[in-house]
Amino acid sequence: MKNIILPILLFLFLEQASVVADKPNILFIAVDDMRDWVGYIGTHPQTKTPNIDRLASQGVAFTRAYCAAAVCNSSRTALLTGLRPSTTGVYENQHDWRKIVPQNVVTLQQHFQQSGYETFGSGKIYHGGFPAPDGWDDYLNLNGKKLIGNSSPITALADEDDLYADGVGGIKFRPLNCNDEDMTDYHVVQYGIEQLQKKHDKPFFLAVGLIKPHMAWNVPRKYYDLFPLDKIILPEVKENDLDDVPPEGIALAKPQGDHANILKSGRWKNAVQGYLAAIAFSDAQIGRLLDAFEKSEYKENTIVVFWSDHGWHLGEKEHWRKFALWEEANRAPLIWKVPGLTPTGVKTDAPVDFMHIYPTLCDLAGIPLPAQQLEGKSIRSLLANPEKNADTVAVMTYGFNNHAVRTKNWRYIRYNHGGEELYDEQKDPKEWNNLAVNEDVAAVKKELSQYLPKINVPDPVKNNSKDSQNQRQRNQQY
Numbered sequence: 001m002k003n004i005i006l007p008i009l010l011f012l013f014l015e016q017a018s019v020v021a022d023k024p025n026i027l028f029i030a031v032d033d034m035r036d037w038v039g040y041i042g043t044h045p046q047t048k049t050p051n052i053d054r055l056a057s058q059g060v061a062f063t064r065a066y067c068a069a070a071v072c073n074s075s076r077t078a079l080l081t082g083l084r085p086s087t088t089g090v091y092e093n094q095h096d097w098r099k100i101v102p103q104n105v106v107t108l109q110q111h112f113q114q115s116g117y118e119t120f121g122s123g124k125i126y127h128g129g130f131p132a133p134d135g136w137d138d139y140l141n142l143n144g145k146k147l148i149g150n151s152s153p154i155t156a157l158a159d160e161d162d163l164y165a166d167g168v169g170g171i172k173f174r175p176l177n178c179n180d181e182d183m184t185d186y187h188v189v190q191y192g193i194e195q196l197q198k199k200h201d202k203p204f205f206l207a208v209g210l211i212k213p214h215m216a217w218n219v220p221r222k223y224y225d226l227f228p229l230d231k232i233i234l235p236e237v238k239e240n241d242l243d244d245v246p247p248e249g250i251a252l253a254k255p256q257g258d259h260a261n262i263l264k265s266g267r268w269k270n271a272v273q274g275y276l277a278a279i280a281f282s283d284a285q286i287g288r289l290l291d292a293f294e295k296s297e298y299k300e301n302t303i304v305v306f307w308s309d310h311g312w313h314l315g316e317k318e319h320w321r322k323f324a325l326w327e328e329a330n331r332a333p334l335i336w337k338v339p340g341l342t343p344t345g346v347k348t349d350a351p352v353d354f355m356h357i358y359p360t361l362c363d364l365a366g367i368p369l370p371a372q373q374l375e376g377k378s379i380r381s382l383l384a385n386p387e388k389n390a391d392t393v394a395v396m397t398y399g400f401n402n403h404a405v406r407t408k409n410w411r412y413i414r415y416n417h418g419g420e421e422l423y424d425e426q427k428d429p430k431e432w433n434n435l436a437v438n439e440d441v442a443a444v445k446k447e448l449s450q451y452l453p454k455i456n457v458p459d460p461v462k463n464n465s466k467d468s469q470n471q472r473q474r475n476q477q478y
Contacts, residue, residue, distance in 0.1 A: 024339065051283045059338065067330050070311065073127035082355065118202045311330055329398075400456060
């Protein structure tokens with residue numbers, strides 16, 4: 001009997017090993033706070049992103065991709081668990097998702113690890129401030145080096161009397177007299193490069209998470225020099241744009257906060273320059289990673305997915321930062337390169353949200369979905385045929401029971417207390433004219449309402465706080 005069983009077991013083992021070995025690798029590139037100001041999308045004429053655009057030319061690039069929530073922690077938790085914020089209750093940056101999300105939920109990297117993959121990670125993949133999950137190698141600040149990430153710069157690296165003075169209030173920006181090697185992101189990418197240069201006997205899931213262009217926009221001066229201050233083009237805005245926005249939306253915009261301070265300072269162009277400089281720095285690091293990838297032995301059998309956790313306002317709707325439900329806060333780049341599947345250099349305006357990333361990667365890698373019911377679907381067919389007129393919808397959330405629905409033609413926002421916004425994206429892509437009060441769009445609102453999340457878990461912090469505004473204020477430090 002043993003003579004029969006042992007060969008069978010050996011055959012099954014070798015067959016399983018062969019199946020695992022044949023699976024594609026995953027290169028998972030994340031950036032923080034990068035809105036749609038990338039070259040291939042074309043929403044700001046001065047942005048310089050040649051390396052992101054290079055990747056876009058090699059695969060399928062989405063021009064209408066949206067986060068699940070315009071908050072770092074909430075967005076990343078949703079993407080990495082496959083569960084929307086309204087399902088988990090992870091709405092804010094201070095929510096420790098490891099204590100809120102059900103214990104049986106398997107994250108994206110854990111699921112790949114359990115499916116036979118090696119998993120490696122560097123930089124910001126999960127939101128900072130909480131320990132990484134067991135088995136996940138989260139890498140920052142190699143060898144104890146004093147590097148520059150989100151925090152204020154080392155004083156010696158900035159001119160004391162320069163015109164930037166470290167920004168305006170909470171909007172932080174300043175050119176630094178330093179090299180790329182002094183920045184955390186340089187070493188985050190270096191870790192990714194080293195992994196691509198190693199020999200791997202199993203398929204790998206390599207996640208590389210860049211911090212920039214998250215504030216502070218403190219990057220080497222050479223990136224500021226790419227954008228002469230007197231040539232800076234400001235975002236196109238409408239005077240009194242908040243006049244037709246419901247009170248809930250105005251409360252999120254906080255026009256008397258950051259925007260009022262920027263206007264009073266006269267340094268709007270300086271801030272835009274700083275953001276463009278931070279994007280250019282991030283793009284340069286991505287270029288280093290892509291160069292190493294293209295020289296590696298894994299180029300032909302690796303899926304590349306590039307994304308940012310959300311967008312950013314720089315004065316649109318009299319608002320700065322994310323933390324809102326409008327286009328600028330939620331729209332971000334998304335690029336897929338899948339060997340043997342995606343065409344090259346194709347852009348699609350099909351609206352998708354990042355809830356599709358988890359199930360799509362499972363589909364492409366040929367591994368089963370996790371036990372939890374993912375709230376997105378595989379977009380493999382769209383990646384194979386991106387020019388098809390896909391009838392897709394993106395859904396976004398900010399806080400308890402505040403949601404936005406984005407189709408090709410419309411953005412519909414409904415707040416917890418009943419306030420509404422509706423924008424005709426074909427005629428009004430800047431979202432300047434709220435049509436929600438018009439009777440002739442009632443059918444449109446009804447149709448879009450069907451996509452609003454049906455489950456809305458209470459906010460665990462708000463329920464235990466006398467003043468829910470405190471949590472909004474705490475967000476500003478991230």
